[in-house]
Amino acid sequence: MVPVADRISGAEGHGRYRALVLRRLVLIGGLCVALFLSVAVDMALGPANYALSDVFRALFQPAAVSDQLRVIIWDIRMPIALMAVTVGASLSVAGAQMQTILANPLASPFTLGISAAAGFGAALALVGGIAVFPVATQFMVPVNAFLMAMLAALFIHFASTMRGVTVETIVLLGIALVFTFNALLALLQYLASEQALAAVVFWTMGSLTKATWPKVCITTAVLAVALPLFARRAWALTALRLGEDKAASFGINVRRLRLETMMMVSLLAAIPVSFVGTIGFVGLVGPHIARMLVGEDQRFFLPASVICGALLLSATSVVSKTLIPGAVLPIGIITALVGVPFFFALIFTHRRRSW
Amino acid sequence: MVGLVLEGLGARYGKRVVLSGVDTGLLSGGGMTAVIGPNAAGKSTLFKRIAGLISGPGVVHLCDTAEGKDTICYMPQDTGANAVLTVYESVLLASKQGSGWKVQDSELHEIDRILAALKIDDLAFRSLGELSGGQRQLVSIAQALVRKPEILLMDELTSALDLFRQVEVLGFMKDLAARSNMAVMIALHDLNHALRYCDNTIVIANGTMIASGPTSDVITQELLRDVYRVDARIENCSQGRPVIIVDGSLT
Ligand SMILES: Nc1ncnc2c1ncn2[C@@H]1O[C@H](COP(=O)(O)OP(=O)(O)OP(=O)(O)O)[C@@H](O)[C@H]1O
Ligand SMILES: [Mg+2]
Numbered sequence: 001m002v003p004v005a006d007r008i009s010g011a012e013g014h015g016r017y018r019a020l021v022l023r024r025l026v027l028i029g030g031l032c033v034a035l036f037l038s039v040a041v042d043m044a045l046g047p048a049n050y051a052l053s054d055v056f057r058a059l060f061q062p063a064a065v066s067d068q069l070r071v072i073i074w075d076i077r078m079p080i081a082l083m084a085v086t087v088g089a090s091l092s093v094a095g096a097q098m099q100t101i102l103a104n105p106l107a108s109p110f111t112l113g114i115s116a117a118a119g120f121g122a123a124l125a126l127v128g129g130i131a132v133f134p135v136a137t138q139f140m141v142p143v144n145a146f147l148m149a150m151l152a153a154l155f156i157h158f159a160s161t162m163r164g165v166t167v168e169t170i171v172l173l174g175i176a177l178v179f180t181f182n183a184l185l186a187l188l189q190y191l192a193s194e195q196a197l198a199a200v201v202f203w204t205m206g207s208l209t210k211a212t213w214p215k216v217c218i219t220t221a222v223l224a225v226a227l228p229l230f231a232r233r234a235w236a237l238t239a240l241r242l243g244e245d246k247a248a249s250f251g252i253n254v255r256r257l258r259l260e261t262m263m264m265v266s267l268l269a270a271i272p273v274s275f276v277g278t279i280g281f282v283g284l285v286g287p288h289i290a291r292m293l294v295g296e297d298q299r300f301f302l303p304a305s306v307i308c309g310a311l312l313l314s315a316t317s318v319v320s321k322t323l324i325p326g327a328v329l330p331i332g333i334i335t336a337l338v339g340v341p342f343f344f345a346l347i348f349t350h351r352r353r354s355w
Numbered sequence: 356m357v358g359l360v361l362e363g364l365g366a367r368y369g370k371r372v373v374l375s376g377v378d379t380g381l382l383s384g385g386g387m388t389a390v391i392g393p394n395a396a397g398k399s400t401l402f403k404r405i406a407g408l409i410s411g412p413g414v415v416h417l418c419d420t421a422e423g424k425d426t427i428c429y430m431p432q433d434t435g436a437n438a439v440l441t442v443y444e445s446v447l448l449a450s451k452q453g454s455g456w457k458v459q460d461s462e463l464h465e466i467d468r469i470l471a472a473l474k475i476d477d478l479a480f481r482s483l484g485e486l487s488g489g490q491r492q493l494v495s496i497a498q499a500l501v502r503k504p505e506i507l508l509m510d511e512l513t514s515a516l517d518l519f520r521q522v523e524v525l526g527f528m529k530d531l532a533a534r535s536n537m538a539v540m541i542a543l544h545d546l547n548h549a550l551r552y553c554d555n556t557i558v559i560a561n562g563t564m565i566a567s568g569p570t571s572d573v574i575t576q577e578l579l580r581d582v583y584r585v586d587a588r589i590e591n592c593s594q595g596r597p598v599i600i601v602d603g604s605l606t
Binding site: 013014016017018020163231234235236238239241242243245246248249250251252291292295296297299 | 369406408425428429430431432436437438439440441443444445447448449451452453454456460463464466467470476479480483495498502
């Protein structure tokens with residue numbers, strides 16, 4: 001017979017579950033507040049530093065502040081701050097769903113070669129002036145980067161639908177893509193003029209400084225399409241983490257779910273990279289942090305990944321402005337420097353399994 | 356009466372035919388059917404075919420089942436999962452497939468009830484990755500039960516369980532099948548369990564059906580010799596139940 005004490009705790013299962021859900025909601029709420037503050041600080045910092053109160057006034061009572069402050073906050077700093085948010089969110093969600101559908105903790109836009117492909121596409125435009133698809137010169141870099149990223153994502157995708165290809169093979173293929181595109185990139189850099197070389201290096205380090213409102217709108221639009229689609233499939237995506245057979249036994253069309261998710265993920269990964277260059281770390285670590293905080297029920301994991309990624313990149317943007325006064329360091333460098341210690345701290349202080 | 360009849364059922368993976376010629380009489384609700392056979396015979400394949408997860412010739416006739424998504428529920432053999440989910444969440448997940456985000460109290464109470472019935476309520480908030488093999492199997496059973504199927508296919512139901520749990524789970528399932536008029540098919544390796552708990556037995560070997568019918572007619576000394584290649588006797592124990600006594604393997 002099972003002891004009485006266990007019986008009683010069992011009867012309270014639903015209560016404990018409700019408490020667990022509440023704790024997660026509070027955590028997600030806290031992350032939201034942190035993100036909001038980080039964005040505000042991000043906008044306060046720059047060649048001229050403002051007090052947070054000025055930033056809030058410019059945000060909520062634009063008529064009450066000077067024209068200069070309004071222009072700096074709304075037209076110059078806000079696109080950059082919001083670009084950090086949308087790019088971080090996109091990459092993190094892309095990584096989260098790649099990890100989910102490929103059942104692999106190493107999957108991310110960066111590790112599967114999508115970022116490397118984008119880097120190669122950008123370098124083609126910067127070094128050789130070669131357009132993969134004929135467009136006006138000022139769009140050549142992002143369009144090239146996007147097309148190459150999409151190509152890599154589609155390659156990964158179609159490889160994953162081939163018979164006999166396992167999720168482990170996919171990760172191997174991704175790593176092969178990383179090496180291939182990095183080698184091609186190195187070749188271009190070797191051949192490039194000094195000026196083009198500098199441009200390529202700057203691009204591959206990733207930078208938010210070229211953010212504009214239209215770019216922010218495009219990344220937001222992709223998120224606005226992808227997130228509801230993922231949300232609708234929340235239970236199915238979570239079930240996928242119980243294994244393919246188990247998911248199929250729940251009546252889920254695993255193949256189709258993988259295909260649709262991979263298509264959305266490709267967009268989510270390719271578009272930000274084409275605008276801001278290579279920002280590697282967020283797509284891998286954002287979802288891991290979210291998973292450690294709220295687990296893998298996608299109803300919580302999905303929003304938590306969005307916010308963790310956004311917060312990570314926004315905080316990085318703040319650090320990139322403050323580390324060397326007067327200089328804005330390329331954000332791709334800082335992501336790892338900020339993210340790694342934080343990530344280590346989480347891993348080592350966290351008792352529960354994280355994958 | 357809920358039930359199913361298999362007619363000329365077969366299955367293939369790609370072009371390779373791994374199962375053919377499975378014909379049965381009515382496997383009716385309220386009882387359990389054992390599917391037995393050596394390793395790689397095609398037992399799991401048969402279950403996947405019945406559940407519609409793979410294709411092949413033949414038909415599965417369903418009798419008197421209500422129109423709904425969860426007529427047939429298949430519990431796969433492999434239960435290894437490293438998801439960062441608690442036992443409770445993983446069972447909730449099974450019951451919520453295809454529905455919205457909102458979780459009703461009644462759904463949670465149902466999960467409490469099933470976990471208590473399987474005596475794994477003390478594991479409810481442990482994470483899946485920390486469970487032992489047998490505990491995982493019990494969770495897998497909970498995930499199948501919470502879906503309330505009319506026809507339940509359980510692959511290797513007891514292979515990871517200790518003796519006490521085997522007897523308990525099989526007794527529980529037999530009881531449940533009778534109470535809720537559910538047709539339960541289980542793939543088994545322990546033929547004594549088949550003799551004890553299952554009304555009907557289907558024997559699969561080398562991808563074909565060897566025999567099907569009432570368990571005591573199907574499991575015979577000849578079957579043990581031909582299919583399992585063991586030298587064995589089937590004798591009645593002091594309580595009058597048939598038991599298999601294995602004397603050795605035949606080469
Ligand atoms: N996904 C697959 N692709 C190709 N062949 C498969 C696949 N799964 C199983 N098989 C083959 O089908 C045959 C039957 O396998 P199945 O899993 O049905 O055996 P089983 O009777 O359940 O065995 P066990 O008692 O070991 O669980 C085996 O020869 C196996 O190699
Ligand atoms: Mg099997």
